[in-house]
Amino acid sequence: MPDLDHNAVPEEMLESLRQSIIEGAAQRAVALARQVLEQGLDPLSAIDRGCMPGMDHLGAQYARREAFLPDLVMAGEAMKAVMAVLEPEMRKRGAVRHTRGRVVLGTVKGDIHEIGKNLVAILLSANGFEVHDLGVNVPAEAFVAKAGEVKADLVGASALLTTTMREQRNLVEAVQREGLAPRVKVMVGGAPVTRRWTEEIAADGYSKDAVGAVALAKSLVEPGGERS
Numbered sequence: 001m002p003d004l005d006h007n008a009v010p011e012e013m014l015e016s017l018r019q020s021i022i023e024g025a026a027q028r029a030v031a032l033a034r035q036v037l038e039q040g041l042d043p044l045s046a047i048d049r050g051c052m053p054g055m056d057h058l059g060a061q062y063a064r065r066e067a068f069l070p071d072l073v074m075a076g077e078a079m080k081a082v083m084a085v086l087e088p089e090m091r092k093r094g095a096v097r098h099t100r101g102r103v104v105l106g107t108v109k110g111d112i113h114e115i116g117k118n119l120v121a122i123l124l125s126a127n128g129f130e131v132h133d134l135g136v137n138v139p140a141e142a143f144v145a146k147a148g149e150v151k152a153d154l155v156g157a158s159a160l161l162t163t164t165m166r167e168q169r170n171l172v173e174a175v176q177r178e179g180l181a182p183r184v185k186v187m188v189g190g191a192p193v194t195r196r197w198t199e200e201i202a203a204d205g206y207s208k209d210a211v212g213a214v215a216l217a218k219s220l221v222e223p224g225g226e227r228s
């Protein structure tokens with residue numbers, strides 16, 4: 001599929017995609033995602049301009065008590081269905097031959113938000129990383145055990161709740177305690193995570209979004225270069 005003039009995609013189509021995410025209308029969202037790809041929009045722009053504004057809008061409504069938990073659940077399902085359409089296209093575009101490094105990834109203990117973490121996983125593997133995704137609600141010990149097992153270069157932890165961010169600190173401490181640091185780096189992310197928090201817990205790096213996470217991962221493993 002050629003890379004296109006992003007402006008060629010009608011704004012109404014993106015607005016409909018945003019709206020279908022807000023309404024949790026998975027089938028409609030999937031159909032619209034296919035349409036925007038057919039119009040030539042790249043999958044990441046479809047997420048940034050179509051899905052994320054919908055999620056953010058709903059999140060703000062939830063905070064104002066204008067939307068409720070079932071709305072978040074349905075929007076989450078719609079977003080996952082859309083990701084299933086966009087993911088193969090992202091992988092295709094990022095296809096590379098060598099392994100840049102091994103990453104153990106997960107959402108921290110107590111936290112079941114997975115969409116951002118999944119996006120990070122997709123982009124990392126599309127960019128040549130071998131990703132071991134442990135899913136959600138992952139205790140620090142499980143990250144560390146897997147990192148040892150697969151000889152990971154990097155451990156990535158996502159946290160979406162202010163109450164679960166502290167698990168990222170536990171992870172940094174566990175990596176140090178088990179003697180994996182400094183060889184194994186720890187990267188953190190998630191909506192409430194900031195650079196200041198990253199420095200406070202002495203993690204090796206932070207990214208505010210999935211694209212930045214790829215650049216960060218590359219910079220953290222780069223001293224070793226690409227591996228086959």
Ligand code: B1M
Pocket residue numbers: 052055056057058059060062063069072073075076077110111112113114115116117119120155156157158159160161162163187188189190191192206207208209210211213
């Ligand atoms: Co939840 N939720 N939720 N939720 N939810 C938020 C996060 C919230 C901000 C909504 C709000 O109040 N405005 C709020 C958190 C408040 C806070 O603590 N600051 C909240 C709450 C309160 C809750 C519950 C406690 C609600 C309840 O039960 N009363 C509950 C907690 C459950 C738990 O985890 N124990 C809960 C549950 C849920 C659902 C299960 C219903 C659902 C998740 C479905 C799923 O993931 N399968 C859900 C959803 C959908 C949301 C919102 C609306 C959207 C999250 C999302 O998927 N965003 C969210 C509001 C919002 O964020 N606007 C909200 C899209 C995703 C692509 O973005 O995850 O930020 P994000 O990922 C980004 C970056 O952060 C970054 O890259 C990604 C893409 O660029 N990134 C990384 C993420 N991980 C990274 C890791 C990295 C690097 C970058 O390196 C390792």
